[in-house]
Amino acid sequence: MLASQxxxxxxxxxxxxxxxxxxxxxVWKIIIVKTEYVYYCAEKTEIDMCKxxxxxxxxxxxxxxxxxxxxxxxVDVYEELNANK
Numbered sequence: 001m002l003a004s005q006x007x008x009x010x011x012x013x014x015x016x017x018x019x020x021x022x023x024x025x026x027v028w029k030i031i032i033v034k035t036e037y038v039y040y041c042a043e044k045t046e047i048d049m050c051k052x053x054x055x056x057x058x059x060x061x062x063x064x065x066x067x068x069x070x071x072x073x074x075v076d077v078y079e080e081l082n083a084n085k
Contacts, residue, residue: 008071015065028056030063039063 004027008019016031022042028050030039039059041050050059 006074009074009077010069010071012066012069015063015069017060017065017069017071019071026053028053030056030060030065032063 004020004022006018006020007026010017014033016029016033018029018031020027020029025043027043028041031037039050041052041056041059043051050056
């Protein structure tokens with residue numbers, strides 16, 4: 001297994017949201033495009049931060065990510081982008 005594998009992704013001009021599988025845990029990231037700032041959430045971590053999908057959803061709201069930036073399966077995104085070529 002790869003060290004990290006992107007499972008779901010969503011974006012607009014201002015934000016990129018990602019769900020990854022890193023070894024035995026899920027990781028969620030919110031990237032602010034303009035500043036390149038990354039919010040990081042992980043299921044299993046010793047650092048006191050966002051540790052669940054529910055906390056990630058709350059962090060999305062706090063960061064200002066609009067609801068239309070939805071996490072979509074990367075295979076679906078890939079197929080959709082290739083169908084439009």
